[in-house]
Amino acid sequence: MSEGSDLPVLVIGAGPIGLAAAAHLTERGLNPLVLEAGPAAGAAVREWGHVRLFSTWSELVDPAAEKLLGPTGWTHPDGATYPTGADWARLYLQPLADALGDRVRYNTRVTGVARAGRDRVVDSGREDQPFTVHVTGAGGSEERIAAAAVIDASGTWSTPGPLGADGLPAIGEQAHAARISYRVPDLKDPAVRARYAGRRTAVVGSGASAFTALAGLADLAEQEDGTHAVWVLRRGIGGSTFGGGSADQLPARGALGLAAKAAVDNGHASALTGFRTAGIERTGDRLALVSEDGHRAEDLDEIIVLTGLRPDLSFLTELRLGLDERLQAPTALAPLIDPNQHSCGTVYPHGVGELSHPEQGVHLVGMKSYGRAPTFLAMTGYEQVRSIAAHLAGDHEAAARVELTLPETGVCGGAGLFDQPAAPADADGGCCSAPAVAPRLITLTVGGDSGASCATTGGC
Incomplete structure (x- = not known):
C-alpha cells in the first residue's frame, strides 16, 4: 500500500x-x-x-x-x-x-x-x-x-462440486435435482429426517463431509428401519481411506473417520468402490447411478453429493491472478497442498x-x-x-515470519490417486496402490471406535 x-x-x-x-x-x-x-x-x-x-x-x-x-x-x-x-x-x-x-x-x-x-x-x-x-x-x-x-x-461454500467424475454435472443431474443434495443433511430437522428415513441414499465423496453424512445416516438407521447408505468412491478402500484415526493430532478429526468405519462395520452403509459417475437414470420411482464404464448402482431414493468445493473466480476476471492450472490456487501455494502429491504430514x-x-x-x-x-x-x-x-x-x-505450527493429519498417500484402489499403509507408514479394478459393492468389517460422533465441514 x-x-x-x-x-x-x-x-x-x-x-x-x-x-x-x-x-x-x-x-x-x-x-x-x-x-x-x-x-x-x-x-x-x-x-x-x-x-x-x-x-x-x-x-x-x-x-x-x-x-x-x-x-x-x-x-x-x-x-x-x-x-x-x-x-x-x-x-x-x-x-x-x-x-x-x-x-x-x-x-x-x-x-x-x-x-x-x-x-x-x-x-x-x-x-x-x-x-x-x-x-x-x-x-x-x-x-x-x-x-x-x-x-x-x-470462501468456496457457494460453489459445490458436481456429481460427474469429470468435474462437470452428470447426465441427468439437473433433471433429478429435486432428489440431490450437495450439503451434509441436518437430520435433527423433521423435514430433512423424513426425506432420508427408511430410504436408500447414495453418498458420493471421500472426505470429511462424506464421513459426517455416513455417520448421521448410520444413527438414523438405528432408529428407522430401511435406512441405508451406499457410499460411492472413485477409488478403493485402504488404510488411509478413513483418515488418520488415533494418529491424527486433531482427535475429533480422527474420530470422524472412525465414525464412518462404524457405519460400514455395523452394516448401515455399503461401499461401492472404483465407481466414476457419468449419469443418473430413473427406473420407476427410484434412481440409478451409471458409471463411465456402464456399471450401475440401482434402487436409490436420494443422492448426497459431497465431492468438494471450488472457488468462484467470476468476479475477478479483470485482475491478473497467478493460479495453478489444476487446483486454481496461487501458484506458489499449490505445490504445498496438491492432493495428487501429498504424503504424510500437513x-x-x-x-x-x-x-x-x-x-x-x-x-x-x-x-x-x-x-x-x-x-x-x-x-x-x-x-x-x-x-x-x-x-x-x-x-x-x-x-x-512463521507464527504457527499445524497439527499432523496422520494420513499417508496422495488423495488424488482416485483411479487406483488404495492399499493399507505398510509398516513404515508409506502407501502403495494396486491396479484399477471394476466397481465392487462391499460391506466392510473394519472395526474401530463405534462411539465416535464428532463431525466436521471438512474445513475447520
Missing part, C-alpha cells in the same frame, strides 16, 4: 478468515471495510450450523480478534470444547463483527474487482491506480468502492509470499486460497491474514 493512503483495504466476506483479516488490519492501524453478501456475520457458516467442527475453541479464535473483543466484555468459550457451526457464528463471529462496527457491511455482494480505468489487458499506469470494487446492495442498488488493496475471503504454514499474485495488492485467503484442494484449517487462514496485514502495513519482517 502507498504510504498515507486513506483508501480502505477491502475484505470480501465476513466469515472467520475475513473478520480475522479485519482484526489484524485494525491492529496494524489500517482501515478495513468488510463486505458480506449475507444478512449477518458468518452467513455461510450458519448454513452448516448443525455440523460440529473437529477443531476446539482454542483453535478457532484468532489472536488479534480476541484482543479486539476484549474491551467489549466478550468471554472466550471453553477452549477444550468443540462448537457447532451455529455456536461459532453466535458466540464468536457475530460479536467480532459487532466489535468492528461500521467497518462491516451486510447484504452487499461483490460483482467485480478491477484496477480503476484499466481492464486486465492494459499495462500503462496500472499499479498507480486504486482498485475499483463493483457491488450490489439490497434491492439491486449498484455502487463502486475504491480500495487500496483487496483481500478475498469469500501443509507448511504460509503467508503473503505464497499468496501474492502478478496483480500487486490482491490476495485470496482462507478456503478460497486452496482452490479445489481439501482440508483447510481455520488456524491456517488466521496465519495467512496475519502475514498479509503485516505486509500491507510495511512490516516485512513480521510478514515473512
Whole structure:
C-alpha cells in the first residue's frame, strides 16, 4: 500500500478468515471495510450450523480478534470444547463483527474487482491506480468502492462440486435435482429426517463431509428401519481411506473417520468402490447411478453429493491472478497442498509470499486460497491474514515470519490417486496402490471406535 493512503483495504466476506483479516488490519492501524453478501456475520457458516467442527475453541479464535473483543466484555468459550457451526457464528463471529462496527457491511455482494480505468489487458499506469470494487446492495442498488488493496475471503461454500467424475454435472443431474443434495443433511430437522428415513441414499465423496453424512445416516438407521447408505468412491478402500484415526493430532478429526468405519462395520452403509459417475437414470420411482464404464448402482431414493468445493473466480476476471492450472490456487501455494502429491504430514504454514499474485495488492485467503484442494484449517487462514496485514502495513519482517505450527493429519498417500484402489499403509507408514479394478459393492468389517460422533465441514 502507498504510504498515507486513506483508501480502505477491502475484505470480501465476513466469515472467520475475513473478520480475522479485519482484526489484524485494525491492529496494524489500517482501515478495513468488510463486505458480506449475507444478512449477518458468518452467513455461510450458519448454513452448516448443525455440523460440529473437529477443531476446539482454542483453535478457532484468532489472536488479534480476541484482543479486539476484549474491551467489549466478550468471554472466550471453553477452549477444550468443540462448537457447532451455529455456536461459532453466535458466540464468536457475530460479536467480532459487532466489535468492528461500521467497518462491516451486510447484504452487499461483490460483482467485480478491477484496477480503476484499466481492464486486465492494459499495462500503462496500472499499479498507480486504486482498485475499483463493483457491488450490489439490497434491492439491486449498484455502487463502486475504491480500495487500496483487496483481500478475498469469500470462501468456496457457494460453489459445490458436481456429481460427474469429470468435474462437470452428470447426465441427468439437473433433471433429478429435486432428489440431490450437495450439503451434509441436518437430520435433527423433521423435514430433512423424513426425506432420508427408511430410504436408500447414495453418498458420493471421500472426505470429511462424506464421513459426517455416513455417520448421521448410520444413527438414523438405528432408529428407522430401511435406512441405508451406499457410499460411492472413485477409488478403493485402504488404510488411509478413513483418515488418520488415533494418529491424527486433531482427535475429533480422527474420530470422524472412525465414525464412518462404524457405519460400514455395523452394516448401515455399503461401499461401492472404483465407481466414476457419468449419469443418473430413473427406473420407476427410484434412481440409478451409471458409471463411465456402464456399471450401475440401482434402487436409490436420494443422492448426497459431497465431492468438494471450488472457488468462484467470476468476479475477478479483470485482475491478473497467478493460479495453478489444476487446483486454481496461487501458484506458489499449490505445490504445498496438491492432493495428487501429498504424503504424510500437513501443509507448511504460509503467508503473503505464497499468496501474492502478478496483480500487486490482491490476495485470496482462507478456503478460497486452496482452490479445489481439501482440508483447510481455520488456524491456517488466521496465519495467512496475519502475514498479509503485516505486509500491507510495511512490516516485512513480521510478514515473512512463521507464527504457527499445524497439527499432523496422520494420513499417508496422495488423495488424488482416485483411479487406483488404495492399499493399507505398510509398516513404515508409506502407501502403495494396486491396479484399477471394476466397481465392487462391499460391506466392510473394519472395526474401530463405534462411539465416535464428532463431525466436521471438512474445513475447520
